[in-house]
Amino acid sequence: MDAQRKRRPTMQQIARIAGVSVTTVSHVLSGNRPVSPRTAERVNAVIQRYDYVPVSAARRLKNGRGGLIALVVPDLTISYFAHVAKGVERAAEAAGLGVIICSVSVNAPRRHLDLVREGTVDGIVHLAYNQQLDREIVALSADYPVVIADEELPDATRIPTVTADNLHGGRLIGEHLAALGHRRALVIAGPEALASSSQRVVGVRELLPKALVLRGEFSADAGYRLVDEALGSGLGFTCIAAASDDQALGALRRLREAGVDVPGDMSITGFDDGAVADAVGLTTVRQPAIDMGVRACELLIERIQDMNSAAERPASTPVELLPVELIVRRTTGPVSTP
Amino acid sequence: MDAQRKRRPTMQQIARIAGVSVTTVSHVLSGNRPVSPRTAERVNAVIQRYDYVPVSAARRLKNGRGGLIALVVPDLTISYFAHVAKGVERAAEAAGLGVIICSVSVNAPRRHLDLVREGTVDGIVHLAYNQQLDREIVALSADYPVVIADEELPDATRIPTVTADNLHGGRLIGEHLAALGHRRALVIAGPEALASSSQRVVGVRELLPKALVLRGEFSADAGYRLVDEALGSGLGFTCIAAASDDQALGALRRLREAGVDVPGDMSITGFDDGAVADAVGLTTVRQPAIDMGVRACELLIERIQDMNSAAERPASTPVELLPVELIVRRTTGPVSTP
DNA sequence: CCCGATATGCCAAACGATTTGCACTTGATG
């Protein structure tokens, strides 16, 4: 029957049907030049009727931009990142932009950088995490709009950056534990190279100077393993401050296996306030994930405009810090006095 | 200083520098015509040196495809969906395709459908959830490559679909609870219109025919509210089978508040086996989220090829069912005999 | 009723890569 595949109408055809020129149709769509209401209405009617959508590739090819930005995420299954993504989407939508999200692939970590090079997107928000990419990001940012979120890159003073106030977050944890009478703490930190983790540790130690620090990934497994180590070594401590909720979860599991009562015998805190924190009643620091996404997106939009207007770029951009908040739940309590 | 913005090289320039024609450069890239190894190497060297990446818009404009597919998700912050996304990405990468992810926006739910209409992507995997979009999806699928995942759409027999074996999952729950001696159950179902939820309920009731069914969203809040209702009405039951982990979580919270011991006084099960399930020790049914993503992506790739070769399309496509698995943890136990 | 101001529409040239038909140069093969 219809061996003829239904073809999407082109702007030419829309113009012909509406009885105007392509120029006019284009201007109805873009609003770049005034069009009489009557004409506009007629054109719009035809567009509706034929469900016409302009081919984005043509537009992009012609004027370099396509109204699409990308968010690059290490791993979407980490709920914290997913929330940042939500924020980016919200802000982008408000600005009339589309957002696409890409996880950085293990096999081809640079693939997503090409998205901006090849012009599929106008700019990217990069959730830093993978240090191996840092240099490339910095290099890329010289020629294309890039914004860093969640992590402060060393030697990247010229890239707009937004992170949580990790230092203050650490202090909040420290104050809370100290106020409960704790003095000897085990701090489970993230990878050393990450500024966010280091800042948190610094904050905690301001209030608990004697804290012992162990490092590991942000995962639950790492938390489990490190607590296992610490217990094995017979180190004495009455509380654990983890650098992420996931680590805290792993720690909790290990403690449960060891028959340690939380918070009776041991207090424990996380960082992030993801969904699991609420589920298990974990005391933690809430990072404003959604807000972070929103701000990052806004910064990117500015950046795109700046680079396009060929304006002078400032020599350095301050890092924007977002406020954090202590959420007290059921895993922290007064130090036990046997 | 450098008021001159650095411009990305065009294929023309690459060709000139390498001392060949554009034709040759293009063929080196596409492999569409044999090129001598020596020439290819020289061209590739230049491409490397200048970090050349072809403008994707031009390619897409010329030959209609761009090697990019989209995954449309209701809400990425639901960890189950994030895992499906991971699977899609994995399969796409294996096929040399790029993946972009978009959450369906509340304000502009149809925005992402335009991604395929406007040709930004070659096809989409749609995680169904939002019934209001169902019709549009069905309509869209007539002209563009679309695959449905996770949910079976009514009247959509011509759209390739992959879901978990929800019926069997329900049976597993039912068997497990029945084997523990439970007879009177409260089933917390999802929205009625969703086939996945209905299937789960049917499965449970095969083994526990007397089960009482309440419906609500898949969220924790809904679980909390429904259990609250059930307790208030003084309905007698010894176990709760929720249609999602989140609902189960809400239910658990309400039970804790009511001082009901789990699993001593009440057993409870979820569905999904997301990260939280492990964290709180919830007995649940594991859906193969990642596998689902992989299969959906593979189906989409087939579909894209089929539609492109203008082949006859089969009148209907069978729904592909993925196996599920019961994961027993700490929230289920033998019925209490007072 | 005429004239300039303003609003609106049309034409055609880009944008950058792909692809096709044809011609040409090699080096190898019979």
Next chain:
DNA sequence: CATCAAGTGCAAATCGTTTGGCATATCGGG
């Protein structure tokens, strides 16, 4: 030496939209 095949170049058309230059219609004021 004739022939063939593979490798390569050239020029041109194409994809669909945008946009600057130019032509025309419409309107108010004098």
